[in-house]
Structures are given as C-alpha cells and as structure tokens.
Amino acid sequence: MKQSTQSVSRLLHKRRMRISDTVQSVPPSGIRRFFDLANELEDVISLGVGEPDFVTPWHIRESCIHALEQGHTSYTSNQGLPELREEIADTFRRDHSLHYDPNEEILITTGVSEGIDLAMRAILNRGDEVIVPEPCYVSYVPTVIFAGGVPVTVATGIENDFKVTAERIEDAVTEKTRAIMINYPNNPTGATMGKKDLEEIADVAIEHDLIVISDEIYDKLTYDGKHTCFSSLNGMIANTVVFNGFSKSHAMTGLRVGYALGSSDLIGAMTKIHQYTMLCAPITSQMAAIDALRNGRVEMERMVREYDRRRHLIISGFNKIGLDCFWGKGAFYAFPSIAGTGMTADEFAERLMLEKQVAVVPGNVFGDAGTGFLRCSYAASRDDIKEALARIGEFVESIAGIA
Amino acid sequence: MDLAQNILEIIENDPKIDISEIAALTGSSDEEIRDCVCQLEGDGTIRKYKTIIDWDKVDNGFVYAIIEIKVSLERETGYNVVADRISKFPEVRSVRLISGDHDISLTIRGKSMKQVAFFVAEKIATLPQVQSTATHFVLKTYKEDGVILHETEHTERLPIVA
Ligand SMILES: Cc1ncc(COP(=O)(O)O)c(C=O)c1O
Numbered sequence: 001m002k003q004s005t006q007s008v009s010r011l012l013h014k015r016r017m018r019i020s021d022t023v024q025s026v027p028p029s030g031i032r033r034f035f036d037l038a039n040e041l042e043d044v045i046s047l048g049v050g051e052p053d054f055v056t057p058w059h060i061r062e063s064c065i066h067a068l069e070q071g072h073t074s075y076t077s078n079q080g081l082p083e084l085r086e087e088i089a090d091t092f093r094r095d096h097s098l099h100y101d102p103n104e105e106i107l108i109t110t111g112v113s114e115g116i117d118l119a120m121r122a123i124l125n126r127g128d129e130v131i132v133p134e135p136c137y138v139s140y141v142p143t144v145i146f147a148g149g150v151p152v153t154v155a156t157g158i159e160n161d162f163k164v165t166a167e168r169i170e171d172a173v174t175e176k177t178r179a180i181m182i183n184y185p186n187n188p189t190g191a192t193m194g195k196k197d198l199e200e201i202a203d204v205a206i207e208h209d210l211i212v213i214s215d216e217i218y219d220k221l222t223y224d225g226k227h228t229c230f231s232s233l234n235g236m237i238a239n240t241v242v243f244n245g246f247s248k249s250h251a252m253t254g255l256r257v258g259y260a261l262g263s264s265d266l267i268g269a270m271t272k273i274h275q276y277t278m279l280c281a282p283i284t285s286q287m288a289a290i291d292a293l294r295n296g297r298v299e300m301e302r303m304v305r306e307y308d309r310r311r312h313l314i315i316s317g318f319n320k321i322g323l324d325c326f327w328g329k330g331a332f333y334a335f336p337s338i339a340g341t342g343m344t345a346d347e348f349a350e351r352l353m354l355e356k357q358v359a360v361v362p363g364n365v366f367g368d369a370g371t372g373f374l375r376c377s378y379a380a381s382r383d384d385i386k387e388a389l390a391r392i393g394e395f396v397e398s399i400a401g402i403a
Numbered sequence: 404m405d406l407a408q409n410i411l412e413i414i415e416n417d418p419k420i421d422i423s424e425i426a427a428l429t430g431s432s433d434e435e436i437r438d439c440v441c442q443l444e445g446d447g448t449i450r451k452y453k454t455i456i457d458w459d460k461v462d463n464g465f466v467y468a469i470i471e472i473k474v475s476l477e478r479e480t481g482y483n484v485v486a487d488r489i490s491k492f493p494e495v496r497s498v499r500l501i502s503g504d505h506d507i508s509l510t511i512r513g514k515s516m517k518q519v520a521f522f523v524a525e526k527i528a529t530l531p532q533v534q535s536t537a538t539h540f541v542l543k544t545y546k547e548d549g550v551i552l553h554e555t556e557h558t559e560r561l562p563i564v565a
Contacts, residue, residue, distance in 0.1 A: 035561070049560055305404055305412065309428035316427055382428075 026142045030365035034349065038359045045388045047376040048359035050187060052251035052332075054379075056288075057299035060250060063291035064284050072283050078275040080108020080259070081286045087293040088259055096229045098237065104264035107271050108289075110281045112217050112243045112258040113139060115270070116181075119213050119241050119260065120147035122269035128178040130213075133164035134367025137187045137215070141367075144181075152177070155369035158326055158337065162191035166200040173204070179211040180204075182230065185218035188366045188375035189335040190311075190328020195228040202233040211266070212240045217258070220249040220300060223308045224329040231261065238263045241270075248332075249300055250292045255285035307332050310378040310385055317389040318376075321396055332379040335363065339372045341399055349374060355398075356391040406431060407439055411448070414440075418452035457552045459544070465512045467496075467541040468519045470527065471505035473534040482506065485532045494522050505537070516540060 031048075038044050055061075079085065085102035092098040100106050109115035116139070120130070126148040132140050134153045144151040154168040169180060182201065184193040193201075205212050214230035231240040245258025258281075260270060274280075292300075311334070318325035318336040325336035338348045345362030352358050363370030378385060409429050414420060425436045443449045458464035474485050482500055486507060490498045497510040509527070513519035520538065528536050544552055 046560075051560065053560065305409070308404070309409075309413070312430040313424075313427050316430070 022145060022148070026145055029138050031138065031361060034353065034359065034361060037350070037353055041353065041357055044353070044357045044359050045380075045384050045391070046359040047378070047380055047385070047388050048361050049377050049379060050333075051253040052248065052303065052379045053381060054251040054303050056251050056255070057292075057296060059295055059299070060252065060288050060292050064255075064288045067284050067287040072287060074283060076108075076280045076283050076286060078280055079103075079106070079271055080281055081283070081290070084108055084286050084290050084293075085259075087290055088261075091293055092229070092261065096232045098229060098232055098261075100261050101264070105261060105267050107260045107267050107274060108281045108286060109245075109258050109260055109274065110278055111247060111256045112215060112245045114274070114278060114281075115241075115243045115245075115258055115260040116140070116213065116215065117143050117147070118270040118273050119243075119262075119266070120144055120149060121273050122266060123178055123211055124149040127176060129174060129176045131169055131172050131177060131180045131210075133168070133182065135162075135188050135363055135370030135373075136181070136366055137183060138366060140181050140183075149178070150176070153367055153369075155367075156189075156191070157369060158373075161326055162186060162189040162328075162335070163193050163197050164201065166204050169201060169204050173208050173210070177208065177210060179213050181213045181215070183215040183217075185222055185227070185330025186328075186333075187218065187331055188333050188361070188363065188370065189326075189373075190331045190333045192222055192225065192227070192328070192330040194225060195233070198228055198230060199233055202230070202236050205239060206235055210239070212236065213243070214240055215243045217243065217245050217248055218331040219244060221304060221307060221332060222330045223304075223311060224327075227330075241266055246289050246292050250296050251303065252285070252288065252292065255282070255288055257281050257285035257289045307378065310380075310382060313382060314376065314378045314385050314389065317385070318392075321389065321393045323374075323392070323396065332377055334376045334378060335370075335373050336376065337373050341396065343399070345370070345372055345374055351399075352392065352395050356395045358388045358391050358395075406435070407443060407448075410436065410439055411443065414449070414452075418454075455547050455550050457544070457547075459552075466514065466516050466519055467544070468511045468513075468516075468523075469539045469541065470509040470511055470523055471501075471537045471539075472507040472509065472527065473504075473536075474506045474532050475534050476532065480532065485530065488530065489527065492522075492526060494519075494526075 034048065085106040088106055089100050089102045092100055120143050124147045127150060129150045129152045130144045132151045132153050133156050141151045152172050154172045156162045156164045164182065184191060212230055216229060219227040229242060231237045231242050241260055241262035243258065243260055246252040260267060314334045315325045315327055318334060323336040323338055325334055328335060338345060341348060345364055349360050349362040352360060361375040363373030363375055406429060410425060413425055413428060422433050422436050426433045474482065486498050489495055489509065494511050494513055495509050496512050499508045501508045511519050511522065513522060523536055523538055527533060546552060
C-alpha cells in the first residue's frame, strides 16, 4: 500500500514537470472549489449552473433518434453539414439582414467553446494582445493564453450597467492589440448592450484595425429591447467573428454544437485548425441543430418567456432582501451586490453553501471586476428560486444580526 | 409580452398561484394583476380553474369512453342543436364537432363500463338525430391536457458548472 502511494506521488511529481509553462501558468477554474463543496452536501439548491434546466425540446431529441435510426453516424464535411450552414445563413439573412456565404463564411463547431479557441489560434501570434472586458465567461482568458496570446482585461462596472465603454477599450489598446472579445448578453452579469453602445466599440475597432470576437450565444435570451448582432454594425462584417450556438437557446448544452460566422479568410484559417484537431462536430448534433432552426421557434420562445418571469422573480427578490441587484436584460444570470454585508463574495458564497445549502458563484471568479457580486443563475425552477431566495434572506438576516 | 397573455400562460399551468407571485413574475403590481384577472374572468376568457387527476391512482375511480356519433341533420336542426342537447348530460365530459367518418366526438365518464354502455344505449343512441354510435373504452391515459401522467424522464445536472 505504502509502496503504491509513493510511486503515485513520484509519478505526479514527474508529471508536473512535464506540463508546459503555458498550461501551468493558468490557474484552475475558481468554480472548481465550489463544485467540490456542493458535491459533499445534501439538499443543495443550485443557482450555480450556467445551463438551462429545461431538457432539450422533444422534437429535437426525436430528430437525434431519427438520425441514429437512419444510420447517420459518420463524419460530416469539416465545415459541417451543408444543410445546417444554409439554414444558419437563412436565419441571419432573415433576422439581421446579414449575408454569410454558407460555403466560405460559416463553420460548424463543437460548441461555441471550440469556436473561440479556433479564432484565438487563428489570429494570434505569440505575444499578441486581446482585450477582454471583465467580469466575463471563465474560458476567455485561458483560451487567449493557450493560443499564445496575452489577455488584457478591462473592467466593466455596475455604474455603467456592466457595459464595456469605448474609453476603457481605447485606454487598453497598444501596438500589439489584435482583437476585442465581447459577450452580450453577458455571462455572468446579464448585461446587454444596445446598438448605440456597440457602435462606439465598433468605432474603436475600426480606428485601430482590430478584430471583434463576439460571443452572442445568449442573443435569443434578450428580454428587453432587441439584440444587435455585432457584425451588422457599419463596416464590421469583415472584421467580426460572430459565435452562436444551440446550448442556451435550445437547451442543447450536452449536444456540443455551435457555429462561427466571419469573412472567408478568418473562417478559412479556423477551418484549417478545426479539420486537423476536431475533424467535424458530431453529426447527430448537427442534424438536431437543423431541426432546432427549422422547427424550434415555438419551444424556444416558450422557454424565453419563462426565463423572463424568473428574471423578474429573482431580481426583485434580491432587491427585497437588501442585496442590490441591477436589472440585467439578458442571459439567465442575476448579479446581486453583497458589498453591504461586509463579506467578500468568496466568504459569502462558501458560508451560504455550508449554512443554507444554496450554491451560487462568487463574482470574482469571472475576473476582479466581479469582486463583491454573486452570479446567480435563474435557469432553475421557480420553486428552487423561491426557496433559494428565502434561504439567502435568512442568511443575510443572520449575518446582519451579528454585525 | 402582453400582460394578459403572460398571466394566462402562468395560470394555465398553475391555477393555485397567488396574485402577488404573478405580480413578481411579470414585474407588475398586485392591483394590475387583480384587475387583469378580473377582466379575463369577467369576459369568459378564463372559463374555470381545473385540476388534472390521475384517476387510475384512486380506488373506485372512473371509467372513460370516447363515443363517436353519426348524425342525420334535418333542415331546421343543425349540429348545434344536437350538441347542445348532448352537452347537458353531466356524464358527458366533452363534446366536439369533428371531421372524418363521424360527426361528433364525446368523452363520457362513468363509474363502470356497464353504466357507460347503458348510458350511451339509452340516452345517446336514442336521440332522434343520432344515426349510429361507436364506443371506445379508455384503457389507460398516458397524457391528459398536456400533462404526462406516467413520467419516466429523469435528468440530473451538475450543481455547478461554468
Ligand atoms: C458566454 C458563454 N459562451 C460560451 C459558452 C459555451 O457554449 P457551448 O456550449 O456552445 O460551448 C458558455 C457556457 O456557459 C457561455 O456562458
């Protein structure tokens, strides 16, 4: 027994030395610790999940089954099924008056996650900088680093409803800046940016000749106002890579399918990496995605209406408890401030989990600008949201009593 | 979304929900919700608050049958006259005009197959406009009014993921 422990640790030691400096330089996701904590407890209500609580609509699941029955289990073309690319082109023509050539300007990826990785690897030379507004989705900064780039984070704040401003970006631009990463509707804040707001960012991008990497995976989950696709802004179609997918809008996270839209040089370069490293996205999921685009509107809208109700429930709930929460207009996250409690978000989240069995994610996990906030997903049932709010209310009262 | 439509969708799925919760879900005041519900009840948009019961779970539950009817119409009596007459029986749970081989479809509820069969024979088949009836007893209900009664689906998400 002893023998084997020793050899395992020796092995681990060796392995640590075998890992590249780049990978070692990236800390593990801050979410991990809470994940382990949540797993040890029972009766945990989770507002920690960044995926829909709905199961994929039945008609989409049924089309997966049908595809399997028909024996569609092979590779597809590297770019993805032509019918799917055409369906996507039609959708963007209809919804945004944008014309993307399905043969050269659309790539089907294994989720938006893969697409962003491809884009970074396609455009960055070692040491090139990418401006990343924070708080943001946990994968952006590591993805830039893995691609040999340097993430330059800029803060967004509550004073501006977590919209990134042109000034902040302008201040961060250097000789080495190649791209700006943006994500509206935003994970983790729920913030959205209107057309006017985005135009200011586009101006900066054009002035400094920067590529905009726009992760619009939550675009359908816009509850107030209308989503503007970044590439629809004047002069941006050639300089934007738009990412979208089916994980959030059609509750298809586990099916792993998304897409990237951009000019043919960018999409071509991304396709080159994709063809050698991924080959293609899973065919079953691509066929499901076709069905989602052709027949999925009604179910999607039903889910969006329900998210909007929960948004009202949770945000007004936090404000009643005394945790100020701004009215995010998109995605499915509430981002209340806990500054008034005198605790750090880490402390708050950890004690809330241990004392009240409610899982939320501390905002600083998404970058320093998230310090003092919690990310609470409302992709949870109304009953869970009500119970979680009740428990958080009790918790806040209990700590106020002590202070 | 239109407030009335939003409210209807909420209470169709949960008629027991209270006013203040609907207010929270829609970002409205209690008064606004009360007024709107009042109006929807008043103008007959909301007909009734109903419960879906799986009677198979109850000893001594009910027997259901679907009855299809062919009707012969006389000049002065249309389908409405026959349908109205049939609708008056409390045993009859639903009455629909349908396309196809038959004209009217009923759902009948009774305490036993015998009772349902006699009811159809005595009360429905004997109506002057009814030409013929076909009775189909319900053996098992899998889904009722959009609600699956024998749910088998079970999915689990990890409690925390990015
Ligand atoms: C902003 C953002 N982008 C991308 C993803 C991942 O998307 P996909 O499932 O398509 O890889 C997520 C998932 O949480 C996300 O929040």
